[in-house]
Amino acid sequence: MKDATPTLLLSMSAPPYWHCGRTVFKRSIDQLIALLPAAAMAVVNWGLPALRVMCLAMAVCVAVEAICCWAMDRKSTIDDFTAVVAGLLYAFMLPAGAPWWIVVIGAVSAMLFGKMLFGGHGNNPLCTPLIGWAVLFISFPVHMDPNIVQTATSFIDPLARLKYFGVAEANAIPVLDLLLGHQINALGAGQVGALLLGGIYLLVRGQIRWQIVIGVLIGAGFPFAYLQMTDPAANASAVFHMCSGSILLCAFFMATEPCTAPAVSAGMLCYGLTCGLMMFVIRHFGSYSDGAPFAVLVTSLLSPYFDMIRPKPFGVK
Amino acid sequence: MKEHFTMLTDPRFCLSNGVTQRFGMGPMPKTVRLNREGFAVDAAVKKKTLVYPYMHLATHPAPGKGDLFSPIYGTVTDITERSVFVDAVEPDEELKKLGESVEKIDLLAREERGEDLVPVLKGLGVNTKSLGQKCETLIVNCLNPDPGVTWAEPMLLSHTKTFALGMEMLRRLSPAKRIVLAIPSNMKFRHRDVDIARVPYHYPASVNALVIKSVTGREKPEGVGIVGIHNVWSLGRVALTGYPLVETVITIGSLIHSGNYIVRDGSTIGELIDFANIELQPGDTVVRGGPLRGESLDKMDRSITKGASGLFIVESGTIPPMEGHSPCVACGSCSAICPARLRPDMLSRYAEFGLHDRCYDEYITSCLECGLCGYVCIARRPVLQYIRLAKEKLGLKLLKTAGVYAERVKQGE
Ligand code: SF4
Ligand code: SF4
Numbered sequence: 199m200k201d202a203t204p205t206l207l208l209s210m211s212a213p214p215y216w217h218c219g220r221t222v223f224k225r226s227i228d229q230l231i232a233l234l235p236a237a238a239m240a241v242v243n244w245g246l247p248a249l250r251v252m253c254l255a256m257a258v259c260v261a262v263e264a265i266c267c268w269a270m271d272r273k274s275t276i277d278d279f280t281a282v283v284a285g286l287l288y289a290f291m292l293p294a295g296a297p298w299w300i301v302v303i304g305a306v307s308a309m310l311f312g313k314m315l316f317g318g319h320g321n322n323p324l325c326t327p328l329i330g331w332a333v334l335f336i337s338f339p340v341h342m343d344p345n346i347v348q349t350a351t352s353f354i355d356p357l358a359r360l361k362y363f364g365v366a367e368a369n370a371i372p373v374l375d376l377l378l379g380h381q382i383n384a385l386g387a388g389q390v391g392a393l394l395l396g397g398i399y400l401l402v403r404g405q406i407r408w409q410i411v412i413g414v415l416i417g418a419g420f421p422f423a424y425l426q427m428t429d430p431a432a433n434a435s436a437v438f439h440m441c442s443g444s445i446l447l448c449a450f451f452m453a454t455e456p457c458t459a460p461a462v463s464a465g466m467l468c469y470g471l472t473c474g475l476m477m478f479v480i481r482h483f484g485s486y487s488d489g490a491p492f493a494v495l496v497t498s499l500l501s502p503y504f505d506m507i508r509p510k511p512f513g514v515k
Numbered sequence: 516m517k518e519h520f521t522m523l524t525d526p527r528f529c530l531s532n533g534v535t536q537r538f539g540m541g542p543m544p545k546t547v548r549l550n551r552e553g554f555a556v557d558a559a560v561k562k563k564t565l566v567y568p569y570m571h572l573a574t575h576p577a578p579g580k581g582d583l584f585s586p587i588y589g590t591v592t593d594i595t596e597r598s599v600f601v602d603a604v605e606p607d608e609e610l611k612k613l614g615e616s617v618e619k620i621d622l623l624a625r626e627e628r629g630e631d632l633v634p635v636l637k638g639l640g641v642n643t644k645s646l647g648q649k650c651e652t653l654i655v656n657c658l659n660p661d662p663g664v665t666w667a668e669p670m671l672l673s674h675t676k677t678f679a680l681g682m683e684m685l686r687r688l689s690p691a692k693r694i695v696l697a698i699p700s701n702m703k704f705r706h707r708d709v710d711i712a713r714v715p716y717h718y719p720a721s722v723n724a725l726v727i728k729s730v731t732g733r734e735k736p737e738g739v740g741i742v743g744i745h746n747v748w749s750l751g752r753v754a755l756t757g758y759p760l761v762e763t764v765i766t767i768g769s770l771i772h773s774g775n776y777i778v779r780d781g782s783t784i785g786e787l788i789d790f791a792n793i794e795l796q797p798g799d800t801v802v803r804g805g806p807l808r809g810e811s812l813d814k815m816d817r818s819i820t821k822g823a824s825g826l827f828i829v830e831s832g833t834i835p836p837m838e839g840h841s842p843c844v845a846c847g848s849c850s851a852i853c854p855a856r857l858r859p860d861m862l863s864r865y866a867e868f869g870l871h872d873r874c875y876d877e878y879i880t881s882c883l884e885c886g887l888c889g890y891v892c893i894a895r896r897p898v899l900q901y902i903r904l905a906k907e908k909l910g911l912k913l914l915k916t917a918g919v920y921a922e923r924v925k926q927g928e
Contacts, residue, residue: 206797207798208795208797208800208801208812208813208814209799209800211800211836212811212897213806213808213900214886214887215802215807215811215829215834216525216527216663216806216829217889217895220848220891221893222846222893222894224893225893319844320845320846320894321842407847407851456844456847457846461858463851509856510856511855511856511878511881512735512857512881513724513734513735513855513881513920514878
């Protein structure tokens with residue numbers, strides 16, 4: 199027999215019953231939108247090889263995540279698109295002419311050691327794309343050096359120029375060229391102007407914390423600016439440094455990955471400053487010409503300490 | 516600095532909406548389900564007993580908890596551990612006479628003051644635990660408690676007589692030297708010889724502990740008590756009608772509908788939703804209490820009891836669904852929004868993995884149970900639920916019952 203009124207199935211859940219509407223998926227989409235201009239500029243500047251690297255990296259990352267979820271007997275998490283974002287960011291750190299096997303090795307290590315082995319998105323202590331980059335950078339330095347891979351180009355490498363030809367040569371490079379990505383660099387990291395646009399988009403959307411970005415930019419920019427002020431003949435400008443290497447990519451997209459950064463405002467600012475300072479130290483005193491990715495990796499390890507900087511909870515004396 | 520972008524510009528979080536329409540009466544219920552948890556039901560009340568409005572049904576052993584009365588003419592259909600069920604009947608002459616013989620009590624004419632008033636009010640169904648609490652300063656929290664709830668402004672501005680009577684009774688009852696009304700800072704309002712404090716009116720500003728902070732400038736000050744305007748209004752209602760309290764004011768709200776009603780105690784949500792002309796679809800969520808802190812109900816025969824602030828329908832599809840297993844992605848939104856400056860991500864993770872003791876080190880006792888951590892969680896974790904679970908496991912009372920602050924119980928006791 200049927201009831202006079204058919205029973206209505208209500209959904210039960212836990213409070214709160216209102217929600218801001220943000221989800222992991224939507225954040226991934228925002229990140230992809232932010233990365234789109236840089237990806238487009240990469241294709242404009244480097245042609246199809248760049249597209250090839252980006253697509254391969256994303257595909258491998260998604261596949262690795264799917265396989266890991268299957269092997270761990272878990273519900274697949276690829277539908278939140280975080281693997282796509284990680285893959286694209288990772289591709290941004292590679293030269294456009296990177297051979298396919300390099301891309302695959304890096305992507306697999308990034309997803310395995312930078313994400314899945316720790317339990318998936320949000321549990322990784324270090325930035326996923328940077329793990330892949332670091333593995334490659336240390337194991338295959340030759341294949342990772344854009345100056346060696348990218349021979350058929352009229353672009354120049356600003357950092358190499360600074361190192362081997364001196365400040366005057368470096369300062370002669372027009373900033374507009376740097377902003378438009380007319381430089382030898384990793385395929386995405388070099389699209390400085392487009393990255394800046396994307397980064398500002400993320401800031402406006404509230405997807406990344408301004409404390410970290412500002413911290414990194416000040417931490418790295420201030421010492422360079424100070425050096426240039428005191429001795430303009432021996433030091434390139436801060437703008438030059440910001441627009442070369444991968445400082446901007448790291449400031450907006452890598453250092454801000456929330457799970458590797460502290461959670462409280464003051465801590466985030468300190469974290470950003472330290473990270474920026476490390477970039478300066480490695481670049482200025484170290485043997486690596488860029489140094490930004492290593493700075494992010496090292497500072498992420500310090501996050502738990504920055505997390506100790508926190509306000510007293512409500513009513514705690 | 517607060518990261519306000521995480522709240523976006525959700526206008527619903529504004530607790531002062533300019534609503535001044537007087538409350539309509541809710542439907543005359545066909546069946547009621549009264550909460551009797553902890554009450555001792557009168558010997559005369561059994562299954563099939565005929566009851567009439569304002570008939571005494573049950574007593575609670577606690578002096579501060581009001582007695583239970585029947586809101587309608589009806590017959591008792593069932594008495595369980597938790598509820599008394601009454602079905603409405605058309606009263607015959609005899610029952611009608613009984614119903615009309617209930618004596619009206621003129622509260623204002625009575626002599627009792629302070630603690631002597633407590634049993635009188637108990638006998639009228641009023642809870643006096645928070646109204647009569649011992650303190651130097653008593654704050655009346657005149658903000659809408661949750662976003663979506665809109666009855667606080669009409670109570671102050673439109674039902675002035677009821678509110679004035681409530682304040683008069685409160686002054687007689689409360690041992691406090693000073694009574695302060697905390698009202699939204701944008702409200703034009705004056706009240707004869709009562710101190711007024713203007714406080715921010717964006718959720719979570721209405722959470723009791725934060726109202727106390729806005730008024731006194733201190734966190735957890737000594738000797739300051741707080742009571743919601745809902746209680747004062749109930750007090751005024753009893754003084755106005757002279758009969759025991761069998762009603763409560765709630766907001767019934769859905770995505771497009773919102774209205775305030777005086778509903779009979781124990782009204783079932785099915786009847787209320789019909790009355791408000793809201794059509795439910797499969798998959799909707801029905802919430803008793805505020806949308807951020809309330810509880811979802813499974814059946815239409817659940818009821819509204821005294822003290823509930825509202826009844827909300829959350830249409831399916833309007834918010835991302837909560838899935839069972841959703842690990843924290845460490846996005847940091849919850850820590851950025853938490854008004855108690857806690858780490859809800861860590862608290863919820865500890866609770867998730869049963870490490871409840873560690874919640875002490877993350878200051879679980881400072882949690883104000885405002886629910887914002889869950890509102891902003893991009894992984895749709897039931898963060899507040901996890902925190903409540905840990906509190907339960909640690910033997911801490913939830914704020915709903917414990918009052919404004921949670922006490923830390925000694926470990927190992
Ligand atoms: S419910 Fe508790 S932990 Fe969550 S935001 Fe509110 S005060 Fe913070
Ligand atoms: S908002 Fe949710 S996912 Fe983000 S840190 Fe807090 S609990 Fe984790």
